Amino acid sequence: AQSVTQLGSHVSVSEGALVLLRCNYSSSVPPYLFWYVQYPNQGLQLLLKYTSAATLVKGINGFEAEFKKSETSFHLTKPSAHMSDAAEYFCAVKTSYDKVIFGPGTSLSVIP
Amino acid sequence: GAGVSQSPSNKVTEKGKDVELRCDPISGHTALYWYRQSLGQGLEFLIYFQGNSAPDKSGLPSDRFSAERTGGSVSTLTIQRTQQEDSAVYLCATPGGGTDTQYFGPGTRLTVL
16 A cells, blocks of 8 residues: 655745755555645645656746655755745655555745 | 535534535546545545445544445535534545546535534
C-alpha cells in the first residue's frame, strides 16, 4: 500500500526566502504525485502534479517540485516566498491500482 | 455541472441527532471520495466510490458513518447519533483528468453542539 509523509507540520520562512516543503512517499509501483494548496478559508486546489513525464514539474504561483525516485521524494520549492503563499500544503500519491492518499499537510507561514 | 457542489455549506446539530451531507459531483466523473478535515488537521480519507465496484469504506471511523452513491452520481454521507468529535469540514472530491487530479467541493462545515 502507498503512503505519504510530510516532514514538518509547520514551516515558517521570511518573505523573499526559499520555500522548501518536504514530501516522501512509498509505493510499490510508479506513482502519480500531487501537491495541493488550501489558502485560508478557501477550498483545496491543485498546485502541480507529476505523471511520469518530466521529473521537474512547474506549477502555479512560481512553485515547482522534483520527483526523485532514488529518494522517494517529491519536495515542493519556491525560490522567493511571498506573503500570499501562506497556506496549508498537502502532498498526495496515487497509483493506477489504488486510491489517492494525502499526507498530513504542512502549514506555511511567511514572516514579513 | 461545472464543478463539485456540496450541501449544506454549514450544518449545526445537536449531539445524538442524525445528519445527511450531500455531494453533487462533476458530471461524468465515475469516482468520488469523501474526506474529513478537522481543525488544524490534515485530510482524513473516509470512503471511495469507483464506478459500480464495491466502495472502499476503510476510512470510515465508526459504524455511525455510512455513505451511498445513487445512480453513479449524487452521494450522501450520513452520520448517525452525532458526537461532538464529529465536528469538522466534510469534503467531497471527484478525480479526473486521466491522472486522478482531485476536484474538491467547497465542503460542509458540521458543528455538533
